Amino acid sequence: MSQFPTIRHRRLRYNPIIRDMVRETELMKNDLIYPLFVVPGSNIRNAVKSMPGVFQLSIDKLVEECKEVRDLRIPAIILFGIPEHKDEKGSEAYDPNGIIQRAVRAIKAEINDLLVITDVCLCEYTSHGHCGLLSGEEILNDETVSLLAKEAVSHAEAGADMIAPSDMMDGRVAAIRKALDYKGFTKIPIMSYAAKYSSGFYGPFRDAAESTPAFGDRRSHQMDIANINEALREVEEDIKEGADIVMVKPAGAYLDVIREVKQRFGMPTAAYQVSGEYAMIKAAGANGWIDEERVMIEAATAIKRAGADMFFTYFAKDIAKWIDRTRK
Ligand code: PBG
Numbered sequence: 001m002s003q004f005p006t007i008r009h010r011r012l013r014y015n016p017i018i019r020d021m022v023r024e025t026e027l028m029k030n031d032l033i034y035p036l037f038v039v040p041g042s043n044i045r046n047a048v049k050s051m052p053g054v055f056q057l058s059i060d061k062l063v064e065e066c067k068e069v070r071d072l073r074i075p076a077i078i079l080f081g082i083p084e085h086k087d088e089k090g091s092e093a094y095d096p097n098g099i100i101q102r103a104v105r106a107i108k109a110e111i112n113d114l115l116v117i118t119d120v121c122l123c124e125y126t127s128h129g130h131c132g133l134l135s136g137e138e139i140l141n142d143e144t145v146s147l148l149a150k151e152a153v154s155h156a157e158a159g160a161d162m163i164a165p166s167d168m169m170d171g172r173v174a175a176i177r178k179a180l181d182y183k184g185f186t187k188i189p190i191m192s193y194a195a196k197y198s199s200g201f202y203g204p205f206r207d208a209a210e211s212t213p214a215f216g217d218r219r220s221h222q223m224d225i226a227n228i229n230e231a232l233r234e235v236e237e238d239i240k241e242g243a244d245i246v247m248v249k250p251a252g253a254y255l256d257v258i259r260e261v262k263q264r265f266g267m268p269t270a271a272y273q274v275s276g277e278y279a280m281i282k283a284a285g286a287n288g289w290i291d292e293e294r295v296m297i298e299a300a301t302a303i304k305r306a307g308a309d310m311f312f313t314y315f316a317k318d319i320a321k322w323i324d325r326t327r328k
Helices: 009-013 016-022 059-071 099-110 142-158 172-182 200-208 229-241 252-265 275-286 292-306 316-326
Strands: 032-039 045-047 055-058 076-081 115-120 162-165 191-196 245-249 269-272 310-312
Touching: 009 016, 032 059, 032 099, 032 316, 055 059, 059 099, 059 316, 076 099, 099 115, 099 142, 115 142, 142 162, 142 172, 162 172, 172 229, 191 229, 191 252, 200 275, 229 245, 229 252, 245 252, 252 269, 252 292, 275 292, 292 310, 292 316
Parallel strands: 032 055, 032 076, 032 310, 076 115, 115 162, 162 191, 191 245, 245 269, 269 310
Antiparallel strands: 045 055
Protein backbone atom coordinates (compact mmCIF):
# COMPACT_ATOMS: atom_id res chain seq x y z
CA MET A 1 0.00 0.00 0.00
CA SER A 2 1.21 3.47 -0.80
CA GLN A 3 2.61 5.48 2.10
CA PHE A 4 1.30 8.73 0.62
CA PRO A 5 0.48 11.23 2.14
CA THR A 6 2.82 10.29 5.03
CA ILE A 7 5.69 10.03 2.57
CA ARG A 8 6.24 12.98 0.25
CA HIS A 9 9.51 12.77 -1.72
CA ARG A 10 9.23 16.39 -2.70
CA ARG A 11 10.05 17.45 0.90
CA LEU A 12 13.73 16.79 0.16
CA ARG A 13 13.61 18.82 -3.04
CA TYR A 14 11.86 21.77 -1.42
CA ASN A 15 14.71 24.27 -1.75
CA PRO A 16 18.33 24.40 -2.96
CA ILE A 17 19.76 24.06 0.55
CA ILE A 18 17.97 20.79 1.16
CA ARG A 19 18.83 19.55 -2.31
CA ASP A 20 22.51 20.30 -1.68
CA MET A 21 22.37 18.42 1.65
CA VAL A 22 20.89 15.21 0.30
CA ARG A 23 22.87 15.03 -2.94
CA GLU A 24 24.39 11.55 -3.20
CA THR A 25 27.05 12.13 -5.85
CA GLU A 26 29.24 15.17 -6.04
CA LEU A 27 31.89 15.86 -8.67
CA MET A 28 35.29 16.71 -7.27
CA LYS A 29 38.46 17.87 -8.93
CA ASN A 30 40.16 14.71 -7.66
CA ASP A 31 37.93 12.73 -10.03
CA LEU A 32 39.40 14.34 -13.13
CA ILE A 33 42.11 13.27 -15.56
CA TYR A 34 42.72 15.51 -18.57
CA PRO A 35 43.91 14.00 -21.89
CA LEU A 36 46.48 15.97 -23.91
CA PHE A 37 47.94 15.46 -27.39
CA VAL A 38 51.56 16.36 -28.07
CA VAL A 39 53.15 16.94 -31.48
CA PRO A 40 56.72 17.69 -32.67
CA GLY A 41 57.76 21.28 -33.32
CA SER A 42 57.37 24.47 -31.34
CA ASN A 43 54.72 27.11 -30.85
CA ILE A 44 52.06 24.75 -32.26
CA ARG A 45 48.47 24.76 -31.16
CA ASN A 46 46.44 22.90 -33.82
CA ALA A 47 42.71 22.81 -33.23
CA VAL A 48 41.21 19.32 -33.58
CA LYS A 49 38.21 19.96 -35.78
CA SER A 50 35.95 17.23 -34.47
CA MET A 51 36.74 18.13 -30.83
CA PRO A 52 36.19 21.87 -30.29
CA GLY A 53 38.39 23.07 -27.42
CA VAL A 54 40.97 20.28 -27.92
CA PHE A 55 44.36 21.00 -29.48
CA GLN A 56 47.47 19.20 -30.62
CA LEU A 57 50.24 20.99 -28.72
CA SER A 58 53.97 21.22 -29.22
CA ILE A 59 56.03 20.56 -26.09
CA ASP A 60 56.45 24.26 -25.18
CA LYS A 61 52.69 24.82 -25.40
CA LEU A 62 52.04 21.56 -23.61
CA VAL A 63 54.07 22.72 -20.61
CA GLU A 64 52.06 25.97 -20.50
CA GLU A 65 48.84 23.99 -20.70
CA CYS A 66 49.99 21.72 -17.86
CA LYS A 67 50.59 24.75 -15.66
CA GLU A 68 47.05 25.93 -16.30
CA VAL A 69 45.72 22.44 -15.52
CA ARG A 70 47.73 22.32 -12.31
CA ASP A 71 46.56 25.81 -11.32
CA LEU A 72 42.97 24.63 -11.75
CA ARG A 73 43.86 21.86 -9.25
CA ILE A 74 43.17 19.07 -11.71
CA PRO A 75 45.40 16.32 -10.31
CA ALA A 76 46.37 14.37 -13.42
CA ILE A 77 46.84 14.35 -17.18
CA ILE A 78 47.26 11.55 -19.70
CA LEU A 79 49.54 12.11 -22.66
CA PHE A 80 49.12 10.91 -26.23
CA GLY A 81 51.94 11.44 -28.70
CA ILE A 82 52.02 12.08 -32.42
CA PRO A 83 55.52 11.08 -33.51
CA GLU A 84 57.89 12.66 -35.99
CA HIS A 85 58.15 9.42 -37.96
CA LYS A 86 55.91 6.40 -38.15
CA ASP A 87 57.13 2.98 -39.20
CA GLU A 88 55.95 -0.64 -39.29
CA LYS A 89 57.24 -1.32 -35.78
CA GLY A 90 56.19 1.93 -34.14
CA SER A 91 59.83 2.60 -33.18
CA GLU A 92 59.26 6.08 -31.79
CA ALA A 93 56.96 4.63 -29.14
CA TYR A 94 59.95 3.18 -27.28
CA ASP A 95 62.65 5.63 -28.40
CA PRO A 96 64.20 7.41 -25.38
CA ASN A 97 64.00 10.60 -27.45
CA GLY A 98 60.49 9.99 -28.73
CA ILE A 99 57.82 12.65 -28.51
CA ILE A 100 56.28 11.37 -25.25
CA GLN A 101 59.62 10.82 -23.56
CA ARG A 102 60.69 14.38 -24.40
CA ALA A 103 57.30 15.77 -23.38
CA VAL A 104 57.37 14.04 -19.99
CA ARG A 105 60.89 15.28 -19.27
CA ALA A 106 59.88 18.84 -20.20
CA ILE A 107 56.82 18.77 -17.94
CA LYS A 108 58.73 17.24 -15.05
CA ALA A 109 61.50 19.84 -15.37
CA GLU A 110 59.00 22.61 -14.59
CA ILE A 111 56.06 21.10 -12.74
CA ASN A 112 56.25 18.76 -9.79
CA ASP A 113 52.66 18.69 -8.57
CA LEU A 114 50.84 17.17 -11.52
CA LEU A 115 50.50 13.42 -12.03
CA VAL A 116 51.66 12.50 -15.51
CA ILE A 117 50.10 9.33 -16.90
CA THR A 118 51.26 8.00 -20.26
CA ASP A 119 49.16 6.00 -22.68
CA VAL A 120 51.02 2.90 -23.82
CA CYS A 121 50.03 1.62 -27.26
CA LEU A 122 51.60 1.42 -30.70
CA CYS A 123 48.73 2.73 -32.85
CA GLU A 124 49.90 6.35 -32.91
CA TYR A 125 53.41 5.25 -33.93
CA THR A 126 52.84 2.59 -36.59
CA SER A 127 52.65 3.50 -40.29
CA HIS A 128 49.61 1.20 -40.61
CA GLY A 129 47.83 2.63 -37.53
CA HIS A 130 47.38 -0.73 -35.84
CA CYS A 131 48.04 -1.32 -32.15
CA GLY A 132 50.77 -3.89 -32.72
CA LEU A 133 53.17 -5.65 -35.05
CA LEU A 134 51.57 -7.18 -38.11
CA SER A 135 52.05 -10.45 -39.89
CA GLY A 136 50.05 -9.92 -43.04
CA GLU A 137 46.84 -8.49 -41.66
CA GLU A 138 47.09 -10.23 -38.29
CA ILE A 139 48.11 -8.26 -35.20
CA LEU A 140 50.70 -10.34 -33.39
CA ASN A 141 50.13 -10.58 -29.63
CA ASP A 142 53.30 -11.71 -27.89
CA GLU A 143 55.74 -9.82 -30.12
CA THR A 144 53.70 -6.67 -29.54
CA VAL A 145 53.66 -7.20 -25.78
CA SER A 146 57.47 -7.12 -25.67
CA LEU A 147 57.47 -3.75 -27.41
CA LEU A 148 54.77 -2.39 -25.09
CA ALA A 149 56.90 -3.36 -22.09
CA LYS A 150 59.82 -1.51 -23.66
CA GLU A 151 57.60 1.52 -24.30
CA ALA A 152 56.38 1.51 -20.69
CA VAL A 153 59.93 1.38 -19.32
CA SER A 154 61.02 4.26 -21.53
CA HIS A 155 58.09 6.34 -20.28
CA ALA A 156 59.02 5.57 -16.68
CA GLU A 157 62.67 6.46 -17.40
CA ALA A 158 61.50 9.81 -18.75
CA GLY A 159 59.64 10.43 -15.46
CA ALA A 160 56.07 9.22 -16.03
CA ASP A 161 54.17 8.75 -12.77
CA MET A 162 51.76 6.10 -14.00
CA ILE A 163 51.53 3.81 -17.03
CA ALA A 164 48.26 3.18 -18.83
CA PRO A 165 48.34 0.40 -21.45
CA SER A 166 45.48 0.84 -23.93
CA ASP A 167 46.35 -1.77 -26.53
CA MET A 168 44.25 -4.74 -25.33
CA MET A 169 46.90 -7.37 -26.10
CA ASP A 170 46.75 -10.41 -23.80
CA GLY A 171 49.34 -10.57 -21.06
CA ARG A 172 50.58 -7.02 -21.40
CA VAL A 173 49.95 -5.97 -17.80
CA ALA A 174 52.10 -8.82 -16.47
CA ALA A 175 54.85 -8.09 -18.99
CA ILE A 176 54.84 -4.36 -18.22
CA ARG A 177 54.85 -4.99 -14.44
CA LYS A 178 57.78 -7.35 -14.77
CA ALA A 179 59.74 -4.98 -17.01
CA LEU A 180 59.10 -1.97 -14.75
CA ASP A 181 60.11 -3.92 -11.65
CA TYR A 182 63.25 -5.27 -13.30
CA LYS A 183 64.33 -1.69 -14.04
CA GLY A 184 63.62 -0.59 -10.48
CA PHE A 185 60.28 1.12 -11.13
CA THR A 186 58.49 -0.92 -8.49
CA LYS A 187 56.60 2.17 -7.29
CA ILE A 188 55.06 3.12 -10.64
CA PRO A 189 51.39 2.04 -10.79
CA ILE A 190 49.70 0.53 -13.83
CA MET A 191 46.26 1.71 -14.81
CA SER A 192 45.04 -0.78 -17.34
CA TYR A 193 42.48 -0.10 -20.00
CA ALA A 194 41.00 -3.40 -18.83
CA ALA A 195 37.57 -3.40 -20.48
CA LYS A 196 38.12 -1.44 -23.65
CA TYR A 197 35.42 -1.87 -26.24
CA SER A 198 35.75 -1.72 -30.00
CA SER A 199 33.71 1.45 -30.13
CA GLY A 200 32.49 3.89 -32.72
CA PHE A 201 32.87 6.59 -30.09
CA TYR A 202 36.66 6.77 -30.70
CA GLY A 203 36.21 8.43 -34.12
CA PRO A 204 37.33 11.98 -33.25
CA PHE A 205 40.31 10.72 -31.21
CA ARG A 206 41.74 9.16 -34.31
CA ASP A 207 41.78 12.62 -35.92
CA ALA A 208 43.45 14.06 -32.85
CA ALA A 209 46.04 11.28 -32.53
CA GLU A 210 46.32 10.58 -36.26
CA SER A 211 45.93 6.88 -35.54
CA THR A 212 43.20 5.63 -37.88
CA PRO A 213 44.05 2.11 -39.04
CA ALA A 214 45.07 2.00 -42.73
CA PHE A 215 42.89 -1.09 -43.24
CA GLY A 216 40.55 -3.19 -41.13
CA ASP A 217 39.55 -2.34 -37.57
CA ARG A 218 40.37 -3.17 -33.95
CA ARG A 219 37.85 -5.96 -33.43
CA SER A 220 40.48 -8.69 -33.08
CA HIS A 221 41.71 -7.22 -29.78
CA GLN A 222 39.21 -4.64 -28.45
CA MET A 223 36.02 -6.03 -26.93
CA ASP A 224 32.69 -6.70 -28.56
CA ILE A 225 30.27 -3.95 -27.54
CA ALA A 226 27.65 -6.57 -26.61
CA ASN A 227 29.61 -8.31 -23.85
CA ILE A 228 29.81 -7.75 -20.11
CA ASN A 229 30.83 -11.17 -18.73
CA GLU A 230 33.85 -10.99 -20.97
CA ALA A 231 34.64 -7.53 -19.60
CA LEU A 232 34.63 -8.96 -16.08
CA ARG A 233 37.03 -11.72 -17.15
CA GLU A 234 39.31 -9.11 -18.75
CA VAL A 235 39.30 -7.03 -15.57
CA GLU A 236 39.90 -10.05 -13.32
CA GLU A 237 42.87 -11.09 -15.44
CA ASP A 238 44.42 -7.62 -15.39
CA ILE A 239 44.08 -7.48 -11.60
CA LYS A 240 45.84 -10.84 -11.32
CA GLU A 241 48.58 -9.57 -13.61
CA GLY A 242 49.18 -6.59 -11.34
CA ALA A 243 46.96 -3.73 -12.50
CA ASP A 244 46.57 -1.16 -9.71
CA ILE A 245 43.63 0.67 -11.28
CA VAL A 246 41.23 -0.81 -13.82
CA MET A 247 39.48 1.20 -16.49
CA VAL A 248 36.28 0.85 -18.46
CA LYS A 249 36.12 2.61 -21.82
CA PRO A 250 34.03 4.27 -23.22
CA ALA A 251 32.06 5.49 -20.19
CA GLY A 252 28.60 6.81 -21.00
CA ALA A 253 27.30 3.84 -22.96
CA TYR A 254 28.93 1.36 -20.53
CA LEU A 255 27.71 2.56 -17.14
CA ASP A 256 26.48 -0.97 -16.38
CA VAL A 257 30.02 -2.27 -16.88
CA ILE A 258 31.48 0.40 -14.59
CA ARG A 259 28.96 -0.47 -11.90
CA GLU A 260 29.58 -4.20 -12.13
CA VAL A 261 33.38 -3.87 -12.16
CA LYS A 262 33.35 -1.60 -9.11
CA GLN A 263 30.95 -3.79 -7.14
CA ARG A 264 32.55 -7.08 -8.02
CA PHE A 265 36.24 -6.24 -7.56
CA GLY A 266 36.24 -3.22 -5.26
CA MET A 267 39.30 -1.93 -7.11
CA PRO A 268 40.08 1.70 -7.83
CA THR A 269 38.03 2.02 -10.99
CA ALA A 270 38.48 4.54 -13.77
CA ALA A 271 36.31 5.33 -16.76
CA TYR A 272 37.13 7.10 -19.99
CA GLN A 273 34.58 9.54 -21.38
CA VAL A 274 35.93 9.32 -24.91
CA SER A 275 36.25 11.68 -27.84
CA GLY A 276 32.89 10.79 -29.41
CA GLU A 277 31.04 11.36 -26.14
CA TYR A 278 32.68 14.77 -25.93
CA ALA A 279 32.09 15.61 -29.60
CA MET A 280 28.37 14.80 -29.41
CA ILE A 281 27.82 17.08 -26.42
CA LYS A 282 29.89 19.83 -28.04
CA ALA A 283 28.10 19.58 -31.39
CA ALA A 284 24.58 19.53 -29.97
CA GLY A 285 25.53 22.34 -27.58
CA ALA A 286 26.95 24.48 -30.41
CA ASN A 287 23.69 24.04 -32.31
CA GLY A 288 21.66 25.11 -29.31
CA TRP A 289 19.96 21.70 -29.24
CA ILE A 290 21.07 20.99 -25.68
CA ASP A 291 22.49 23.07 -22.84
CA GLU A 292 26.15 22.06 -23.13
CA GLU A 293 27.17 22.77 -19.55
CA ARG A 294 24.17 21.08 -18.03
CA VAL A 295 24.67 17.93 -20.12
CA MET A 296 28.41 17.96 -19.41
CA ILE A 297 27.70 17.87 -15.66
CA GLU A 298 24.92 15.30 -16.06
CA ALA A 299 27.11 12.92 -18.10
CA ALA A 300 30.02 13.30 -15.66
CA THR A 301 27.80 12.80 -12.61
CA ALA A 302 26.38 9.62 -14.17
CA ILE A 303 29.87 8.18 -14.63
CA LYS A 304 30.66 8.81 -10.97
CA ARG A 305 27.25 7.60 -9.78
CA ALA A 306 27.82 4.35 -11.71
CA GLY A 307 30.90 3.73 -9.54
CA ALA A 308 33.92 5.33 -11.20
CA ASP A 309 36.45 6.68 -8.71
CA MET A 310 38.01 8.84 -11.42
CA PHE A 311 37.45 9.56 -15.06
CA PHE A 312 39.20 10.81 -18.14
CA THR A 313 37.39 13.67 -19.80
CA TYR A 314 38.14 16.34 -22.38
CA PHE A 315 35.81 18.50 -20.25
CA ALA A 316 38.17 18.37 -17.24
CA LYS A 317 39.05 22.07 -17.32
CA ASP A 318 35.41 23.09 -17.83
CA ILE A 319 34.27 20.86 -14.99
CA ALA A 320 36.99 22.26 -12.70
CA LYS A 321 35.87 25.80 -13.53
CA TRP A 322 32.25 24.83 -12.93
CA ILE A 323 33.23 23.44 -9.51
CA ASP A 324 35.02 26.71 -8.67
CA ARG A 325 32.00 28.72 -9.74
CA THR A 326 29.25 26.72 -8.10
CA ARG A 327 30.73 25.51 -4.82
CA LYS A 328 30.78 27.65 -1.75
C1 PBG B 1 44.74 3.88 -28.24
C2 PBG B 1 43.69 4.75 -27.64
C3 PBG B 1 42.50 5.15 -28.24
C4 PBG B 1 41.85 5.96 -27.32
C5 PBG B 1 42.67 6.05 -26.19
N1 PBG B 1 43.79 5.26 -26.41
C6 PBG B 1 41.98 4.93 -29.60
C7 PBG B 1 41.64 3.60 -30.11
O1 PBG B 1 41.67 2.60 -29.40
O2 PBG B 1 41.34 3.54 -31.30
C8 PBG B 1 40.52 6.62 -27.54
C9 PBG B 1 40.22 7.80 -26.69
C10 PBG B 1 39.09 8.63 -27.17
O3 PBG B 1 38.36 8.29 -28.12
O4 PBG B 1 38.92 9.71 -26.59
N2 PBG B 1 46.03 4.37 -28.05
